[in-house]
Amino acid sequence: MKRSALWSWLWIVLGVIYFFAPLLATLEFSLRASRPTLFFSLLAYQQVLGDPGFWRGLLFSTLIALLTIITSLLLVLPTAYWVNLRLPQLRPVVELITLLPFVIPAIVLTFGLIKIYSGRPFHITNTTFGTNALLVGAYVVLTLPYMYRAVDTGLRAIDVRTLTEAAQSLGADSITVLTQVIFPNLRVALLSGTFLTLATVIGEYTIASFLVGLNAFGPYVSQIGQNRAYQGAALALISFSLVWTMIGLIQFFNRGIPGQSQVAGGR
Amino acid sequence: MAFLDLTNIRKEFTGGVAVENFNLQVERGEFVSFLGPSGCGKTTTLRMVAGFELPTSGAVRLEGLDITNKPPNQRNVGMVFQSYALFPNMTVGENVGFGLKLRKRPQADIDKRATELLALIHLPDKGKNYPYQLSGGQQQRVALARALAIEPQVLLLDEPLSALDAKIRDELRGEIRRIQQQLGITTIYVTHDQQEAMALSDRVVVMSKGVMEQVGTPFEIYNYPKNQFVASFVGTLNQLRCRVEHPAHGQVSYDGQLISTGAPIAEPKGASVSLMLRPEELRLGEAGGENQLTGKVEQVSFQGATIRVIMNLGTVTLTLDVFNERKLELPKVGQTYTISFPPHACWVMA
Numbered sequence: 288m289k290r291s292a293l294w295s296w297l298w299i300v301l302g303v304i305y306f307f308a309p310l311l312a313t314l315e316f317s318l319r320a321s322r323p324t325l326f327f328s329l330l331a332y333q334q335v336l337g338d339p340g341f342w343r344g345l346l347f348s349t350l351i352a353l354l355t356i357i358t359s360l361l362l363v364l365p366t367a368y369w370v371n372l373r374l375p376q377l378r379p380v381v382e383l384i385t386l387l388p389f390v391i392p393a394i395v396l397t398f399g400l401i402k403i404y405s406g407r408p409f410h411i412t413n414t415t416f417g418t419n420a421l422l423v424g425a426y427v428v429l430t431l432p433y434m435y436r437a438v439d440t441g442l443r444a445i446d447v448r449t450l451t452e453a454a455q456s457l458g459a460d461s462i463t464v465l466t467q468v469i470f471p472n473l474r475v476a477l478l479s480g481t482f483l484t485l486a487t488v489i490g491e492y493t494i495a496s497f498l499v500g501l502n503a504f505g506p507y508v509s510q511i512g513q514n515r516a517y518q519g520a521a522l523a524l525i526s527f528s529l530v531w532t533m534i535g536l537i538q539f540f541n542r543g544i545p546g547q548s549q550v551a552g553g554r
Numbered sequence: 555m556a557f558l559d560l561t562n563i564r565k566e567f568t569g570g571v572a573v574e575n576f577n578l579q580v581e582r583g584e585f586v587s588f589l590g591p592s593g594c595g596k597t598t599t600l601r602m603v604a605g606f607e608l609p610t611s612g613a614v615r616l617e618g619l620d621i622t623n624k625p626p627n628q629r630n631v632g633m634v635f636q637s638y639a640l641f642p643n644m645t646v647g648e649n650v651g652f653g654l655k656l657r658k659r660p661q662a663d664i665d666k667r668a669t670e671l672l673a674l675i676h677l678p679d680k681g682k683n684y685p686y687q688l689s690g691g692q693q694q695r696v697a698l699a700r701a702l703a704i705e706p707q708v709l710l711l712d713e714p715l716s717a718l719d720a721k722i723r724d725e726l727r728g729e730i731r732r733i734q735q736q737l738g739i740t741t742i743y744v745t746h747d748q749q750e751a752m753a754l755s756d757r758v759v760v761m762s763k764g765v766m767e768q769v770g771t772p773f774e775i776y777n778y779p780k781n782q783f784v785a786s787f788v789g790t791l792n793q794l795r796c797r798v799e800h801p802a803h804g805q806v807s808y809d810g811q812l813i814s815t816g817a818p819i820a821e822p823k824g825a826s827v828s829l830m831l832r833p834e835e836l837r838l839g840e841a842g843g844e845n846q847l848t849g850k851v852e853q854v855s856f857q858g859a860t861i862r863v864i865m866n867l868g869t870v871t872l873t874l875d876v877f878n879e880r881k882l883e884l885p886k887v888g889q890t891y892t893i894s895f896p897p898h899a900c901w902v903m904a
Contacts, residue, residue: 446637452606453639453697455626457653457704467652471643 300516317520332515333524338518346505348495351419351503355426356481359434362427365482367438371447385435388428391483393493399496400425418498425494427485433483441476445469478540482533484509490526555618556867557740558708563570563612565598565764572598577610580708582643584739590761591787596744599761600710603742603847605629616707631650632701636713638693640685644697646672647681653704653797665793671699674733691722698730702737708823709741710733715750729754748788750840753871760784790871792831796902798823806902813845816897828903835899837873838863838885844894845874851885865893 321328335341372379388396404411404421411417447469454464470477495503503512509524512519556579563576574597580586588596603614605626615620621629640649643859650671651664659667664850665708672678672742675695676686685693694714701709709729715723731754734741752772753759760767760775760783768780779785786793796806796813801823804815808884813829821827850874863885874893876882885891 294808300808414596414708443640446639449635449639451635452643453633453635453700454641456604456629456633456710456817457605457654457700458656460627463656468641468643472641474643537558 308383310524313520313523317517317524320517320521331521332525333512334515337549339433340501340507341522344504345489347499347502348489348491348504349485351422352425352485354369354423355430356403356484359427359430360477363431363438364432364470364473364477367442368447368465371439371442372451382439385431387464388431393429394447395490396425396428397494397497400494402517409427412498420518422494422498422503425498426488429491429494430484430487433487434480435551437476437480441473442469447473473477474540478537482537483506486530486533490530555594556615557584557617558742559615560599560603561613561615563599563602563614564606564610565595565602566610567629571764573602573609576766576904578759578769579742580742580794582740585741585743585754585756587743587745587755587758588612588761589748589751589788590767591746591760593763594744594761595764596759596761597712598764600712600742600744602804603708604631604633604710608619615664630704630707631703632706632709633695634697634709634711634714636716638685638690638697640693640696640700640718642685644684645681646683646685646688647679648827649696650681650699650703652700657704671703671729671901672696674736675699675729686719689722690827691726693867694718694726695729698733702733702739704840707740709739710830711741712744713744713746715745715747723750725868730754758788761789762787765859766862782828785901785903790833790873791793792836792874794829794831794867794872795869796829798825798827798872804884804897804902808847811847812898813847815902817902819902821902826903827841829902830901831872831895831899833862833873833875834860836895837870838874838876838893841896843901845900846892846894848892850890854885854886854887 297510317331318327318329320330320334320452366381370377386526400421401412403409403411404417411421450468450472451464454468465468489504490508491503492505492509499506501507508519508522511522558578558580560576560578560580560846563573564571565573576595576599578586588599590596592854605621605624605628609622612622612741613620615633616629626903640646641652644652647665647668650668654664654667657842659692662732668681669678672681675698677692677695677699679686680692680696688696694717697714698711715726718726727750730743743751743754752775755772757769758772760776762783768775768784770778775784775788779788782793785791794808796808797820798821799805799807799812801819801821804817804819806813806815806819806827806829808829815829819827837844847867849867851863851869852866853864854863855862860877861878861882861884863874863876865872865874872893876885
């Protein structure tokens with residue numbers, strides 16, 4: 288074996304250890320809940336999955352995530368389409384705006400939201416519905432970079448202007464262009480944005496803990512982690528599995544989608 | 555009344571005027587090409603016919619109906635784009651049938667029409683393929699079929715062959731003309747390739763800097779250009795700066811040598827004029843009764859059917875084309891030759 292290949296393998300092994308050792312350690316720790324009676328057991332997992340708080344938190348966060356995704360798509364899709372088609376000169380401004388959530392810490396965003404929407408004239412946080420709506424709004428802002436980037440990348444890959452004009456010349460109105468030509472060709476981008484949003488919202492802690500507390504999955508995981516070590520480790524792995532399942536789903540749905548690799552040009 | 559009438563079209567963008575004083579009448583079934591360099595306004599004019607751009611002033615009339623402000627989806631104008639613009643999520647058959655589906659035609663009619671058109675473009679078995687499974691030439695044929703499916707009143711083609719390699723381009727060029735003549739569809743074709751425009755068109759509109767320089771048949775444009783721009787843009791042109799010697803006899807001189815141009819010259823004696831000569835009108839060697847010039851061969855370039863020879867006349871170079879023959883003796887670089895050309899090959903421009 289060549290010297291350079293040996294180095295490659297060394298780095299690969301180190302990388303695998305770096306990524307998987309903590310997971311294996313967490314798994315091993317999560318299986319210790321029955322010691323000394325049993326060396327390994329699934330007790331921690333049984334307790335987590337049997338806890339109504341787990342399902343309540345997961346269901347609540349999933350619902351909030353779905354509402355976030357719908358709101359986000361309604362906001363981002365037309366904006367990104369319009370910017371690509373008619374206002375490309377505004378792209379840097381829109382990109383900057385969508386990147387703000389990376390710059391503004393979640394805790395600052397949370398206190399800003401609470402300060403503005405808890406007092407006059409809004410009083411949104413006085414009701415459960417209002418608080419949940421505020422949470423969705425906060426998540427739309429928080430996940431804007433993922434959704435916008437995914438959609439924008441998808442739009443750039445399909446020559447929006449020419450496809451729009453081609454469809455118009457065949458008699459399509461704006462709605463038909465969007466629903467039958469543009470959106471179907473953004474399937475991969477929309478799926479990526481959707482799953483990234485879902486994964487982010489389900490695991491989010493800071494905003495959820497201040498607005499809805501243990502109702503959400505993130506704060507629930509945090510609390511379990513603080514109070515019950517084995518169950519916390521089990522929960523961490525369950526959360527991790529959920530995210531990997533979503534990434535797997537993106538890969539699955541991305542397979543065999545026609546025309547994603549080429550929109551124009553010779554072969 | 556013309557089938558398609560463009561009257562006093564002017565288009566301004568923030569950067570300046572893209573098209574101005576554009577007037578053109580296109581007859582039903584005619585194939586007209588807009589020819590010109592990049593930025594001359596040919597695509598902008600086409601896009602105004604399609605409805606993708608609105609003229610700043612002027613009118614577009616189709617069969618007498620003013621369509622200047624009609625949105626593109628209400629014009630019944632088919633368009634083929636340089637980048638094919640096939641819908642990647644649809645099969646070839648679905649692409650071709652898309653316009654008819656929007657017109658709510660029965661599925662059986664759509665399928666029948668798609669089958670007919672795929673046969674017309676010689677891709678009868680590709681209906682179930684996706685665009686990415688086709689070559690560039692095949693994709694452009696499908697784009698053409700898709701535009702024709704809606705039976706447009708006018709077919710617009712925006713540099714449809716530019717993205718293809720030379721051989722496919724030649725093939726498809728012939729296909730486009732064949733289909734256009736078979737269907738008798740009024741067509742406007744945008745290109746910067748003069749050969750393409752010449753080979754395809756009934757008439758060519760030569761444009762420069764947003765203005766029509768000349769409109770005419772390919773023969774007229776090539777042989778009787780109205781100005782120096784058209785003469786030099788269409789085909790290769792030699793220009794010699796000459797002095798008028800005998801205006802009434804149509805004689806000028808170059809480097810002391812008298813040249814007969816075959817027609818009286820409007821400029822006075824002693825005036826400086828340009829003598830224009832096409833490369834194919836020049837011959838290597840002497841010929842009785844013809845004008846003659848002497849020069850040294852600078853370059854010989856074999857081009858298949860013709861051989862291009864670049865001659866140095868001292869202060870200027872001349873390009874001449876010689877038909878290829880198997881027994882032809884190629885001119886040698888560095889040797890001095892005589893070039894001859896008949897008086898009727900000369901045009902004089904001030």
